[in-house]
Amino acid sequence: MKIMVAMSGGVDSSVAASLLCEQGHDVTGVTLKLWDGPSDTGCCSVADVDDAQRVASQLKIPFHVANMSEAFNTHVVEPYVEAHAQGQTPNPCIECNRHLKFGSLLEMMDRLGFDALATGHHARIRRDGATPELVRGVDNKKDQSYVLSMLNAQQLSVLHLPVGEMTKDEVRQHALQRGLRTSMKPDSQDVCFIQSGPGRRGFLEDRSQITPGHVVDRETGDVVGEVDALELITLGQRQGLGVDAEGIKRVAVKVDMKKKQIMVSTPEKSQINELSISPDSITWVHGVPLGEGVQFITQLRAHSEPVTCRLVSNRLIFDAPINPVAPGQTAAFYDAAQPDVVVGSAMVAV
Template sequence: MSAAQARTIVGMSGGVDSSVAALHLRDAGEPIAGLFMQNWADDGSGDCRAEDDRRDAVAVSGRLGIQIHFRDFSGEYWAGVFEHFLAEYAAGRTPNPDVLCNREIKFKHFLDAARDLGAQYIATGHYARVEASAGRHLLLRAVDRSKDQSYFLHQLGQAQLAATRFPLGGLIKRDVRQMALDAGLPTAAKKDSTGICFIGERDFREFLGRYLPAREGEMRTPDGEVIGRHSGVFYFTLGQREGLNIGGVRGFEAAPWYVVGKDVAGNVLYVDQGADSPWLQSHALRSEPAHWIAGAPPSARFTCTAQTRYRQHDEACEVSVREDGTLEVRFARPQRAVTPGQSLVLYDGDVCLGGAVIATTDAPLEERLKAQAA
């Protein structure tokens, strides 16, 4: 099939989901071709499996009898995603590169490449749905809520959604696996990828240390007692338990420790015992300027549900839109480990309204550190 005949270009990642997305469209009679995106330049570590994924994407395309194209977006990824990733960690925040990758790469440069090939639409293996309603395109959660990825897609706009198809949005993951098996696709039993490609299977702290050199400092309780040392505050995120290496501490019970705050300027990591430490709780947050999928918020003040991290249960909240586009959000019940740099994503039932990057919260330790810095 020539590129001119393909009305839809499928982003072929070499995984089972994109493989079945292509299978589903082909079997429905849609003229398709595939496109494999290289988003990370090989750093010689052998930890990023891009070449294996490329071979699998080629094998699937051959099995389906469709043409496959290749594009190298590693330069765009570095400038549009990775540099932001490093800047956020250096500032002591915890970014979500998957959100930026979708906005800057998969639904921008990939979409442009598909149009250059003469296609009208792109398709991916994301678990989400798009529906047209009253002249607008809605981003909906997937039928399989355990796999729903609308959280990572909340930065998309009307033009992108109008040109996008999500063939898996109405399917259940186990059925997707079975469809791949029944069709004899070589990715049928392939393990789902997790985490960030450019980190791969390697140690996160070792990888980040290549770009943000470690600077040791004190680990303290919220009361200021020094109980250990850390290898760099930006290696840790709120609510984290692993990697603290705190042994028995005199005067404290033998219970797990969790990160409850970071003072980047002072190079201090704050920890406390208990997964539900009061130092991890917040009732409200303020965001950076929000993105609205419909182009505008429902109103200046409204109630909805929200997620402050992927796969979180819906949390009721009230949203106030400020004149500068930022949001003030108050939750109906306390929230654990709401983390600056992560994404706040808003929903009305299954409809994703949009979202924003979390700037600050009213968690007790964060409030104290802000007051000290003022």
């Protein structure tokens, strides 16, 4: 099979390419040039491109760099800045997957005559039924099915995830045994286009206005503090919001950019029983919605504990109270009977 492998310069995609070569496939490595600005984190630095190219050379496979920086700016960076300006907390990795890695790159794969696309994500594709299913990776601590939850069955049909059947330790061991230069490279942890020095604040300050605001107790209406950047506050946050009269850390429950204030409450009172989701953002792996009121499982952050809920009129109704979730975050849906199987996703609405 002729397979294009998206190589980020990390150990997972390096091993994905290695495994496919050993399985006898005709493999070509491709690295996406996404960010034109400075970067020292994630998968966008010059060093990452160099690592990917060197691994491809070790594997003796063709290697190409695809410049998608303009599309990355349009679909990922600009919406990221705009969302923060509106008091939301976006997930740029999911939008990059949606528009570039499994949008533009799949189109390129098809146009250039490849049979399939492979990545180094820790998730699995089950193909023993009529249509493919996206399933959590073997290594639960590294599972990335959450960031792939927007994919549909057609996309899954041409996608290969070779390291999804391995633990992270097994991935590194494979790379070490074959002398791949990325074998001990640390995992990327941060947003790839934000430098560790200036951080998120510095990045946003360069591109939009930063807004100071009041911290207001939701129950009393009293102003109990100040913050110098509303754009950096996310729902559920406790850091930097002070403590109440009993010494309990306050929790952000609402960011109001128009009134220039954050509403806070106690951890117990901040919990919610339902969430609105954007109807335009809902995707179903097999194109068929779950019935209204049917119980399923949702995961609301990349590594949060899954919770049970039901979807009623574009609202997620939870079986038990949960901590606040910021608008802009993704809710990944899993089958209640098979909790490792992804069935869809949606974006949390304001």
